[in-house]
Amino acid sequence: MRNLKKTSLDYIKEDLKKKSKPSLSSSQNLNPGNRKFLDKIRRITAEHNVNNVTRTKAYLEFYLRYPDIHWAFLGHMVSRNGGWNMTDLKGEFLPRLLSNKERNSLFNFLERGNWLIFQDVYPQFLLYEESLKQNKPLFYLFSDLNISIFMETIWNYFWQHHDPYILCIALVINEQSYLEKRVIQNPIYQKEVLNKFEFFLQDFLSFNHILFPYGAGHLKGQTLHQFESLHERILLGKRLYAVLFRDGEFLQDTVNWAKSHPHTGSRKDYWPHLFNQVKEGIPGFPFPLRLKNCLLRKGAGRIFSPKLEDAWKNVIQKEAEKGDWFNNIDVVNYLQKDEELINGEIEHEYCKTLERLELAAVAKKTINFLE
Template sequence: MKRIYPNIPFIGEDKPLCYWIKMIRAQVRDHNKDNISRTMAYQGFFDLHREVRWSLLASLVSRNAGWNMTDLKGGILGDLLSRRRRDDLFMTYERANWTIFEDAYPQLLVYHYSVQAGKGLFHLLDELQVSSFMKTEWIYFWEHRDLGRLVTALIVNEQNLIQEPVILDPVYRRIFTSPLFLVEDRLHFSSVIFPTLDGRLYGASVHGFRDLDNRILLGKKLYRILFHSDHFTDIMKWADMVEPKGSRREYAEGTTGSSSPDLRSVYEEVPHHLRDKRDWSKDRSVKNEWFDPVDLPSEVEIKSWFVHKEKLLMRMNGLAKCMKKLFPLSALTRRS
């Protein structure tokens, strides 16, 4: 008897290929509306398939993206960035996360339907324009159940996926080369945190965000932190108990981020259009080192460090406010 999952529509095996693709794409479209819907879809999938650990990691990273988005509407960045730069930075976050979900969630659904059918349905990935690299990795996972390798493969895939259309795209590149972003990058403001109900913050940061290898390394470190036996249960309790709203109030007691508003109160849904999608794995070699294991970072509880960096950013914001009063057309606000 086949198991029925209430959160994902059932598709009969007798349905034609075009129907399968239509149904999968419809589900992706329904869940890829904004940061909140993506976050909830990833975690909902993990609740169904705990063996696909990447889906929980993706949900928590998506939460961080939501907080970064609403920071742009809160007090901490208002004077450091012009409105245009804040809008550009929001679109950079939004486009990157939309692009990843548009590619990753169909893969998760194909795996789900494979489990439901009791056989691999990974031929569907070709029709969904998923990279040949990931098709091979899903088949390997189906046959060998290597949980860690699948997480790494999905990290490698998502970061390669956004390298050309987002990170190196001329439209978004101006964000990554702006003075403020370069300052943030040098000071490791680009961090991902995993909160707990008792106020701890676990996580890691990346220096050199534009570098593909650095982002892959960060993803692997975050996976090690999240699924370490000392941390997983407490982080998971927080994720289950705290509804994602895109506000740092979700964890902000004892930090400076409480001014961050709810995401849906300040941002509307953004229409996206998928450009010509290329298989990155046919244009770029897969490095063996991407699959090298990483050690658990020596410092994984980072609340003190994170609060210090937030306060430093607030001081920079205060300085920018003073500069704007003294020099209304200051170079900082014009260029950042």
């Protein structure tokens, strides 16, 4: 089995070495049929790329049509978490800890990343779908959609060998590398978000927890501790894949949960006993602690967690920055399958994060009240 994996990676490396980087657009060489189809891809992608809810829904619908495209479901679940992070900024606790300007900066950071990933990956899905219809690979059209040459090689490999794991992890590598210069290394986001909120993001917010709800209110997931590290984000993606796909029963439970709980952006989607889309607390002081071990204390109202559509208006994004991130053949080594068993236990850690966040919000409100 080990030799087979080595052969697979060598095959991919050799194919990448053969390819000279083309210009990112060869539209002048397109025949009318391909030109029309690419325009259709752009239009359909834009129709689904309106906000986090529409993107998240599109990922799930594609996965249900093509369950071998594992990233579509992994992306769906991670995108749910992105939506929860967005609505937290207008929820119960963060408005007490951050100014409007700070919360807007964090939202713009999250929204830009969510938007960029979708406009890169969803055209890949649509081209794969059309390739199936025509019974021939059309991935040579990727360059006309500004998609990395790395993914052209990977999709051609998938077409021939049908390895869902390699395709999914390659998409993790691609999307995180795609974001690196456009968002993570962007000077504006460095100044307004990452440098300013590094401690806050890592140690106080639930932004670093990726939650996979399943069954009757249960959670699995993983935690990211170095958000700015491309290497750590790719490794997180591999761990999330292991949690989600290595246990077929858990995967089916999670898919069933996703199908029966349409994404709204509110954390009520997975814990209605703890969160609500309307405010239940009494305005003003006192503001007593309500949480203990992810349960409400007697008589306490639920935590406010609004729907995305009630929290944020849709944003018109500027065009994605051009350029191919791929410049190092060694990234292929991430495709090696890890044998480490990961159980995904996260509920206790997540509960402690919520309690810390509530405590910080109560302390801040008390200080403001006393002043």
